Amino acid sequence: MLKPLLDFEKPIAELDTLIEELKRSAANDERRKAAEHDNVDIESEISRVEERRDKVMREVFANLTPWNRVQMARHPMRPYTLDYINAICTNFVELHGDRIGADDPAIVGGFCQLNGQTIMAIGHQKGRDLKERQHRNFGSARPSGFRKALRLMQLAARFRKPIVTFIDTPAAEANLMAEEEGISRAIAYNIQQMFHLEVPIVVAVIGEGGSGGALGIAVGDRVIMMEHSIYSVIPPESCAAILSEFGRDRGRASDAAAALKLTAQHALQFHIADSIVSEPLGGAHRDPIAAARVLGNAIAAELKELASVPTPVLLDARYKRYRSIGSWEEIEREALIVPVPADHVEGPMP
Amino acid sequence: MLKPLLDFEKPIAELDTLIEELKRSAANDERRKAAEHDNVDIESEISRVEERRDKVMREVFANLTPWNRVQMARHPMRPYTLDYINAICTNFVELHGDRIGADDPAIVGGFCQLNGQTIMAIGHQKGRDLKERQHRNFGSARPSGFRKALRLMQLAARFRKPIVTFIDTPAAEANLMAEEEGISRAIAYNIQQMFHLEVPIVVAVIGEGGSGGALGIAVGDRVIMMEHSIYSVIPPESCAAILSEFGRDRGRASDAAAALKLTAQHALQFHIADSIVSEPLGGAHRDPIAAARVLGNAIAAELKELASVPTPVLLDARYKRYRSIGSWEEIEREALIVPVPADHVEGPMP
Amino acid sequence: MRAKSRWFTKPSGRNGSAVTNMPEGLWVKCPRCAEIHFAKDIERNLRICTKCDYHYRLHAYERIDLTVDEGSFVKINDDVMSVDPLGFPGYPEKLARAISSTGLTDAVVCGEALIDGRRCVISAADFDFLGGSMGSAVGERLVRAMELSVELRIPFVLFTANGGGARMFEGLYSLMQMAKTSAGLAKMERAAVPYIVVLTDPTMAGVYASYASLGDIILAEPGALIGFAGRRVGNQDMGMKLPDDFQSSEFQFRCGMVDQIVHRRELRSTLATLLMLLAEEGSDVKTSA
Amino acid sequence: MRAKSRWFTKPSGRNGSAVTNMPEGLWVKCPRCAEIHFAKDIERNLRICTKCDYHYRLHAYERIDLTVDEGSFVKINDDVMSVDPLGFPGYPEKLARAISSTGLTDAVVCGEALIDGRRCVISAADFDFLGGSMGSAVGERLVRAMELSVELRIPFVLFTANGGGARMFEGLYSLMQMAKTSAGLAKMERAAVPYIVVLTDPTMAGVYASYASLGDIILAEPGALIGFAGRRVGNQDMGMKLPDDFQSSEFQFRCGMVDQIVHRRELRSTLATLLMLLAEEGSDVKTSA
Ligand SMILES: [Zn+2]
């Protein structure tokens, strides 16, 4: 089966294929002898191609556009929440159900151990193959998913177990049934109640941080973003489709992606993310175990730091963290002029 | 339109009709003159019939069977929750919805004032005519009804407003949808959470206290029962249909009603009700305003008493109240014999 | 482009509002029943169609005028202004246009006021200001209003009409205003200070999925558009027939999200009753207007 | 009638249980797949059908034996006995019969035990004792178990099998055991002591509508009957087709009421893992059995 590839991964994949072929030759006595006969050193040839591959990879990944980041965040081979939980944690016991009427497979959660400490791990869950994707509703949570998540978070808080959430959703479900079951209220209530949880919360954005659907489980004391994850108020396609600036054309999603400043690097710059976890060269899916190890260490380090914070201080800091987010200015009445930033001013300043 | 009547109300109703006719005559000049001509004093005739009617009524109501009490509790003319709220309270603002997916008309609730004090009034609501009865699901609450009630109770607790609940339900809804939406969990969760509510709760059983469907909003610091209300673990019809002692015959519901000891007077005797509110002679429906006044005063008196109890004491007393309910005995190993009460023992005691 | 205009117009309404939303001209055609009315008749009828009861949208100051005791409104937070943190194409121009056309400094107006003699903090959004959308300035204004409510221990009454949801021109900052306003409401919840929401036409997306859904009590005007995702999105994704009243006040009421649908004519008295009922024990003294 | 028999039989199981539920005779027919098995084979297979995986009901002590560390079970509350508070026709006789036929003193057995070295309070119901129904004695036993959990700060693990719900022979007293047990669980909730429920066949009515639904974590054995009202009642009232798995573990799982359906073979290890995960910080020391 061919692995799905992004366009800019193709030159890398070609070299990967070449390396694999060379390795197969090296393992094949006959071919090996033939190569020796031709004075070809397969080992050094492999090293040479690997170097070239890594160089290409470095170049490609040094020049990712915001749209490329969106593609990386949505990469079909990217590790998902359960991949990380299984790699980072032990003794995961998945807990199900909202105790109201449903169990939403688009959000998973349960108790497990990280470095010997019990945590509550919760995250959006996408599916790998078509069947599982549909089962998981592409990671778009329904109201019952948010309610299950809140139930589990409150359970964890009662038993004083810290909470780790994994964010990876295109958006919350928005169909008729979601509306009937109060998707807006479910998200809003989660966000509000997360400010009351008396345990540390670490949020890890591992893929798509899709607007309210992400935020519904993403209020935390620390927000970690994977290098190739994104966090956005609106999918760039929808943004492009709405705004005349992008010709109301979904095809111009890449322009919208650039305008929205939705990359992990921007979130860090805006002080909405606290740190970025580097991914293996080429992205987490090229080496999921290594990616998980680095993320796991980052989460553990944050949890360790938060463990010593007294609960009232923790809750107060959480409040202040979100209370202070925003970019605005306070203007004296007399100075009231339209606040146009310098690079949008036409003509000389007065 | 003929008012619905119970069998044992018929002799009373006949006299009522006669009194009404006499009064019409008294108000009619022509007939009055005819009566005077015949030396009949209509006024004293009215008094005489009224006295007889009251005597019959006293006799009938002094000899109600448990089954008659069940009939009274279910009387189609009996005042319902909203009748009491409207009679007792002012400024009632009904609040709707469980914030999850539905608003259940079988439970109503909202803020209002009782003697100038804000309370949260909540109750099962039956319907008077066929259409409203169906709309109210005959007072059988769905999971969303219990969830709405809990939301309102928690709202009241946050704003430190006491809670008054009115109990009048045959049972909780038990159909497929109720099961799917977790009717059992909804009831259980309400019961549990009511032990956390940091405000006084007064429960008034006004009609049918139907098992779990009643208890789901009936955990309180005081339980008042109307004279002709009942409180039962199972409808007597179902009890009769299940047990061979009653020939597994729904028709023997009256025997089951007697065995179940489900009247207000029994509940008082079992220390499950704290007091009984007397109803006007003939039942609350003969004078709903008077009935409401007495109930209102009883509730207000309980609230006044509870207002001065410090919250931790209140919650502790509520716990102890329910923790101590039950009839059992602790038997030393050596003394282990089947605990058969005296009136069931056959033959002479040893 | 550099806007030269000052964006606050001379106050003319009862509470210092600029009357801007009166339909232009003598006649007005009802968007629901298509009846032609004298504009004056609609105006006199609280902006409700005299034939089909359609509730026209109100501007923020019109809303406040209809709700609070005359002369009691004291504006707050009005100097918290939006900036363009992302350098988003077209945003500064849109902002300038909204400011000059509405006479407002951003999409919500906040203040302190009396309703039937009872103190409260009040806020109203204006759909004509970028669809009433929530950017950083809106978030900051609302949180300040909430904090004032907590400080004074007086209820916060909020009218929505934030059809635009989060203001995407501010990217992640605008998304985070959902968390910011909800943080403020968590604080109100802990302080047990009442928060009453009135959902008005239209209330969508990031606003409905944050502070608009979190009222201790949630009222709605009849027939308002209230929902999560745009109707088109819903249609597309579902391939199923939507109910006629999808995403209306009535739909949300049926789904248990709304306490009461209140006719505009009853709104002020309902709010007054609620403020009376929710007054703290011992503090239930009306302030004379 | 006056029962003369003592109702406790000589302990014979690992934890002092009377082995009573082994199908009589050499052969046993599976109630689900109708396959005829050697009784010994079923017994060896934890009372699970070797063909269709049907989970036979277990007696209280069999359940405890399967769950706790050998020899660790210490019975409590066993002397709390039912009386006949209402003088209900036939109740004393039924009680006497249940006692002598099961060898139990009432429908639930409670105790302290170790599961994989971790202390807990444990309780198991026995369907053969008046359908496992909840009377005053059951309520008292369970609340004492909860209070012990709180006192010792160790989890409470409860197995249901209370098909009978509330024990109607005790009238209002039995109904009130729903409130009494829920009160105990409110206390556990406030004390933040874990409460783990395992729903087993059958769990209905007043039991499911009180403590059986209130687990912090709720597990269920496959194929158990779990629901509110009897199937007939449901059918009657609805006049609609019920799903094939109506009121099964799987149905309740689908409806979000159950955390996990756990095969009997995995139950002990799942409980052990949960007790390990839920151990309080600093107290996570296993006691050697
Ligand atoms: Zn019209």
Ligand SMILES: [Zn+2]
């Ligand atoms: Zn079988």
